[in-house]
Amino acid sequence: MSVLLLALLVSAGVSYQWDFQTSQSYISSIEEDDDGTMWCATSGGIVHYDPVEGWLQPMIYPDGFPCIGVRDIHIQDSLMWAATDGGGLALLDGDGWQVFSSYEGIPGTGVVHTVHEAGGYIWTGTDGGLARGGPEGFTLIDSDITGGGFEADEVTGISSLGDTMYLATDRGVYALDLNGSVFDPASWTSYTSSTISLGIRDFLAHSPDSVFGYGSGGVSIMTGGAWTRILDYSTSQDSVITGLLMTEDGLIASGRVVMVYSGGDWLHYGEGYPDESYGSCLQQALGRIWCGYGIIDASASDAGRGLGYLQDGGWTSLPVPGMGGASCYQMVMDGGRTYIGSHRMGLMVSYPDQGWTQFNRQTADMPRALRCYSAAVTDSPGVWTGAYHWGLTWIGDRGTFPLSDDTVITFVSDSLPGLPPEVVQVVCPMLNNQVVMLASQAGDLWVAQEAYWQTPDEPSGIVAVSGNPEDDDLRWAARTEADGLAGRNIGRIFPCGDDSLWIAFASDGGCQLLIHGGDPADKSSDTWYPGPGEAFTTSWGLPSGQVFCFARDLQGSLLLGTGNGICRWNGSVFVEVDGPEGSVKAMEVDRYGAVWCMTEDAVCCVDASGTTEYTSSNSIYIPTNRSENEFSYSDPATGTMYFSSLAGLWSITPGQASHQGPSPLFYPQPFLPAVEDLRMAWSGERGAVSARFFSLTGEYIGTLDAEGWEEWSWNGTLDGEELSSGVYFVIVDTVTGTTTNKIALVR
Numbered sequence: 001m002s003v004l005l006l007a008l009l010v011s012a013g014v015s016y017q018w019d020f021q022t023s024q025s026y027i028s029s030i031e032e033d034d035d036g037t038m039w040c041a042t043s044g045g046i047v048h049y050d051p052v053e054g055w056l057q058p059m060i061y062p063d064g065f066p067c068i069g070v071r072d073i074h075i076q077d078s079l080m081w082a083a084t085d086g087g088g089l090a091l092l093d094g095d096g097w098q099v100f101s102s103y104e105g106i107p108g109t110g111v112v113h114t115v116h117e118a119g120g121y122i123w124t125g126t127d128g129g130l131a132r133g134g135p136e137g138f139t140l141i142d143s144d145i146t147g148g149g150f151e152a153d154e155v156t157g158i159s160s161l162g163d164t165m166y167l168a169t170d171r172g173v174y175a176l177d178l179n180g181s182v183f184d185p186a187s188w189t190s191y192t193s194s195t196i197s198l199g200i201r202d203f204l205a206h207s208p209d210s211v212f213g214y215g216s217g218g219v220s221i222m223t224g225g226a227w228t229r230i231l232d233y234s235t236s237q238d239s240v241i242t243g244l245l246m247t248e249d250g251l252i253a254s255g256r257v258v259m260v261y262s263g264g265d266w267l268h269y270g271e272g273y274p275d276e277s278y279g280s281c282l283q284q285a286l287g288r289i290w291c292g293y294g295i296i297d298a299s300a301s302d303a304g305r306g307l308g309y310l311q312d313g314g315w316t317s318l319p320v321p322g323m324g325g326a327s328c329y330q331m332v333m334d335g336g337r338t339y340i341g342s343h344r345m346g347l348m349v350s351y352p353d354q355g356w357t358q359f360n361r362q363t364a365d366m367p368r369a370l371r372c373y374s375a376a377v378t379d380s381p382g383v384w385t386g387a388y389h390w391g392l393t394w395i396g397d398r399g400t401f402p403l404s405d406d407t408v409i410t411f412v413s414d415s416l417p418g419l420p421p422e423v424v425q426v427v428c429p430m431l432n433n434q435v436v437m438l439a440s441q442a443g444d445l446w447v448a449q450e451a452y453w454q455t456p457d458e459p460s461g462i463v464a465v466s467g468n469p470e471d472d473d474l475r476w477a478a479r480t481e482a483d484g485l486a487g488r489n490i491g492r493i494f495p496c497g498d499d500s501l502w503i504a505f506a507s508d509g510g511c512q513l514l515i516h517g518g519d520p521a522d523k524s525s526d527t528w529y530p531g532p533g534e535a536f537t538t539s540w541g542l543p544s545g546q547v548f549c550f551a552r553d554l555q556g557s558l559l560l561g562t563g564n565g566i567c568r569w570n571g572s573v574f575v576e577v578d579g580p581e582g583s584v585k586a587m588e589v590d591r592y593g594a595v596w597c598m599t600e601d602a603v604c605c606v607d608a609s610g611t612t613e614y615t616s617s618n619s620i621y622i623p624t625n626r627s628e629n630e631f632s633y634s635d636p637a638t639g640t641m642y643f644s645s646l647a648g649l650w651s652i653t654p655g656q657a658s659h660q661g662p663s664p665l666f667y668p669q670p671f672l673p674a675v676e677d678l679r680m681a682w683s684g685e686r687g688a689v690s691a692r693f694f695s696l697t698g699e700y701i702g703t704l705d706a707e708g709w710e711e712w713s714w715n716g717t718l719d720g721e722e723l724s725s726g727v728y729f730v731i732v733d734t735v736t737g738t739t740t741n742k743i744a745l746v747r
Contacts, residue, residue, distance in 0.1 A: 243282025
């Protein structure tokens with residue numbers, strides 16, 4: 001961020017508050033702490049569970065690397081090691097996060113599968129092999145170092161028993177004698193020829209005669225120098241064992257269910273294991289057996305359903321904070337609730353003061369959970385959504401957190417096979433069962449049909465729907481190429497006013513404008529621009545035939561995000577606008593007139609001062625490489641702008657020093673100490689304020705007091721010490737009470 005631009009923003013009283021929602025519901029490992037709490041590695045970071053206090057604040061973005069997902073954690077005295085899903089190996093100590101990458105001896109591209117302590121060292125397995133070391137650094141362990149004793153290119157699991165360490169690799173199983181030297185090939189034993197086909201990704205080393213390997217091939221046991229399968233899933237592509245434990249009842253394993261090995265047979269273990277849930281991990285902590293609840297696809301590590309624990313012979317669910325799935329799409333707000341489409345979890349919804357849940361096949365009478373792209377509200381009560389290939393669904397949400405009292409109706413052009421009778425299907429004049437996105441206009445609904453990344457093999461276009469689904473009075477009107485639509489591959493629809501609809505087509509198809517009479521279901525007065533069956537393309541001034549998104553500025557002009565920047569429609573042609581280069585995937589205009597764009601590399605702010613890029617270097621934003629189905633949304637009540645992504649839901653709230661709200665806020669965010677002090681804004685009573693700073697792990701750092709919120713400011717130091725870059729919690733005590741805030745500091 002340019003120093004000049006930030007100074008201009010602050011001097012004008014405008015600050016931007018960043019926040020992020022993602023999924024911590026997919027649990028990959030659990031580590032018990034000495035204080036009676038436990039830490040969970042999740043697809044959305046690290047979360048901390050206290051059985052007395054409940055879930056503590058999630059640690060979503062460890063500072064120092066652009067990564068969210070964490071695969072494994074290990075607590076070493078006062079240190080915490082985190083194996084991240086693309087950001088290297090991270091170490092949390094009293095000074096914050098330290099990151100080890102290939103420059104510090106961690107092989108591979110940054111994907112770290114496991115971290116393990118044995119023989120006085122920290123060992124880590126990655127997509128590039130094996131490393132050994134500690135806080136001072138790591139050494140790559142490969143064929144050259146070991147004299148040919150160890151030759152694997154990827155290590156997915158590490159376990160140790162006594163003086164022997166076992167490694168699961170892409171070439172099979174290796175064992176290392178920890179009493180010997182890692183540099184001596186005689187210290188290594190290779191079981192690669194006998195285990196390469198067993199699909200072993202990790203181990204349970206319980207005793208000398210109970211060393212088990214598990215993974216995609218089921219469960220195998222080591223007897224002497226041989227490995228033998230005792231649970232064979234080798235012929236089933238979607239059956240994977242994700243965890244093993246030895247209990248007083250015997251060996252238990254997590255997969256589609258939790259099973260116990262008894263008398264040579266595998267039997268279900270515990271009652272009430274959720275249907276269509278795939279175990280994501282299996283561990284003992286806090287005196288209980290815990291199982292991560294994944295979704296039915298064992299390979300889906302970005303979506304889950306939290307945790308379950310065994311109590312009195314049955315499984316009890318424990319939801320975790322955050323959205324059910326990270327990959328999200330179109331959103332809308334209604335009645336204080338936030339609805340957003342997802343890739344794997346159906347329609348996710350956040351209820352005020354209660355958190356996130358999902359409408360999908362397991363929780364409601366939805367036809368499907370996969371590729372639920374859309375969310376929209378109209379004048380009729382409830383919310384609309386659609387699962388790709390599985391129709392248009394209306395949900396009569398009664399506003400309560402339990403979903404059992406809601407009404408769900410799915411509208412289809414052709415009946416969907418194989419669904420239970422409780423899924424209500426109504427045949428209607430839609431063009432097909434594919435729904436790409438939805439939009440509301442004049443209280444009615446527009447449906448964009450058919451995928452825009454392939455050529456439709458059936459009738460396709462846009463459909464208008466009006467009326468109340470519960471009153472059985474819906475009116476339907478489809479527009480196809482026969483009506484004047486310029487193409488069948490619909491990418492985006494954008495209503496302007498009550499009678500104008502912009503339509504973007506796939507690939508380089510450009511866009512088209514439909515003017516109707518104010519009733520979307522009435523086609524009698526339709527007018528198409530530039531003409532029936534014609535689209536605006538580069539010959540009309542579009543900088544690219546790819547049109548990804550639309551927005552309107554404060555003067556009402558139409559802005560388009562294209563494959564080559566932004567342009568404006570002046571009523572006759574398109575005129576390029578200064579801003580980011582390349583693809584603009586989603587776009588919003590804030591209440592001060594600044595244009596915010598999501599590109600492939602950053603979120604950009606375009607205003608009179610120029611273009612500012614926000615990346616992981618100057619904000620908490622983490623770019624992702626998804627280039628389809630990126631959506632944005634503005635909350636008219638708060639001015640907050642939302643951008644959906646592969647990683648989760650980003651929000652940016654423009655504010656002023658005259659902030660009105662129930663609790664103080666800090667600005668600017670992110671906070672750059674080299675540019676400007678952090679300040680506090682509020683509309684509350686005058687009086688002394690006290691701000692207590694804590695690390696993400698709950699460690700107290702210091703306190704900063706002031707006679708009032710107007711006088712409070714912070715330069716990034718406490719007790720004469722500079723705080724390092726990172727995210728911190730601040731508990732603010734005022735005359736009216738106590739609130740908890742979160743700040744992001746970037747040096």
